[in-house]
Amino acid sequence: MVAQTELHLGDAKDVLKNIPDNSVDLIFTSPPYADQRKKSYGGINPDQYVEWFLPISEQLLRVLKTTGTFVLNIKEKAANGERSIYVIELILEMRKQGWIWTEEFIWHKKNSYPGKWPNRFRDAWERLIQFNKNKKFHMYQEAVMVPTGSWARGRLKNLSETDKIRDESKVGSGFGKNISNWVNREMAYPTNVLHLSTECANKNHSAAFPESLPEWFIKLFTKKGDTVLDPFMGSGTTNLVAQRMMRNSIGIEIIPEYYKIVKKKLNPVQTYLFEPNNKYGKNNKKKRLPIR
């Protein structure tokens, strides 16, 4: 079984028109935030952001299945001592388009950007806003259960301080790396707060979000063979993870350089027969990264 990955070069609002109605199970994306990524994307003014995004979200509403989910990763910036309001305005406007605002997950970034200002602390969280077309949608909650309970606590007690600190991410939301050790123990459902760090010093690839972020939502809202869409592909993290998890995916990117990089990265793997057992281990990270 092979997961198909479709890559498109172009503007999301145009390219989306070629995608059929009700054909996508999960949209996971992180659009360029207002006034950020100026060098690459030109930067959208906060005042014009909603206006810019609405034609795209309208298309997204069309291509999403009625049982599907749209997860939008975004965070408004602070400027001149005040937070922008375009994100919450966007939620209100998208509701008018017919979207249902189902949930808002919090991504707690442990290693947020440092800095000190007289009037504010470091911004250490981003929004993961969940929208749906219908009140009935597919959600595979068991797929993201996390180890917890007395066993986890007992084990933690015997660890060094260093290990405790490191392991906290594992206990909190299941984003730790050696999760396989915890399988078949006491499991619990996670919450709507996700703990994970940005991968900043990773030489092999730099992405806006770590792989575990789309991975979690792909697990939660799709099953194998489903289709995942990222209309702002960037470095292609969503599509890479989708492919590895045996989900079909569609990626759209407006910048040729990014498009080429992703195309190179994904194409060879596409024809490669996937083995579900060999997934999230540390050793296989090296294996999958070198591009041949």
Next chain:
Amino acid sequence: MVAQTELHLGDAKDVLKNIPDNSVDLIFTSPPYADQRKKSYGGINPDQYVEWFLPISEQLLRVLKTTGTFVLNIKEKAANGERSIYVIELILEMRKQGWIWTEEFIWHKKNSYPGKWPNRFRDAWERLIQFNKNKKFHMYQEAVMVPTGSWARGRLKNLSETDKIRDESKVGSGFGKNISNWVNREMAYPTNVLHLSTECANKNHSAAFPESLPEWFIKLFTKKGDTVLDPFMGSGTTNLVAQRMMRNSIGIEIIPEYYKIVKKKLNPVQTYLFEPNNKYGKNNKKKRLPIR
């Protein structure tokens, strides 16, 4: 020096009118959420929530000092599979009143009790929305600094349990080795994500938030002798903490039973002598401070 605590029985929107302009340094409150606590507050319909709150926030804007801060603890609930929008509408409307939306802190509730629904996970976070009158406001950042990760990794790891305990007490008492030399370097400013446990098993009253929550914001935005206001006092957590931290405080509560409980709980000397008619005239603030 004694911190004075004023308690008022009545509707916030009326009682607030008796509080002088520009007299409060911090407003910290957790209003009744829409459609919840029906038995106590009669339940405010989500559709009418903004309309209900705006006359109150207008008064709050008046009584707050230009250097003061308003922290609103609130979280919209999900009803019928959808998140209510009254909180984000409220932010937009309060901006129109003249409030500056400075920041949104996240309170990550670690111990919220387990639960699961077909369409969502446990809601483990709440908003702490910071509003200001002015871009310049008082913020005492050093008061809430926390140990850095490297401090925990490097120092704590090599210390015995007793050393850890001893050193902690020294920070407070000032005795022992002078650790202030390296404390500064090993302390970091926090982020806008707060990790606190909910105090579930607590006496008779059910507080909406743990004491550490108002404590953190009182440390951050006030100094001793400042005035803290909670227009929806409830079980009086904010006022209790304020009093303990040597801040004057004002509490307003509409339900007689709560009012009586708080009045009993707080030191009578410090709840002594409130003069409701003494409003706009002479500066009653200095007058009511030094009472023995």
Next chain:
DNA sequence: GTTCCGCATGAATCGATAG
């Protein structure tokens, strides 16, 4: 093979300076 230490690096934000 471990552990430890040094170092580069982020979806940041503000205030000052320049046009």
Next chain:
DNA sequence: ACTATCGATTCATGCGGAA
């Protein structure tokens, strides 16, 4: 007065080299 650019500030993380 308003926008554009730049420097200063700051810390968790992971990598690579050293002990």
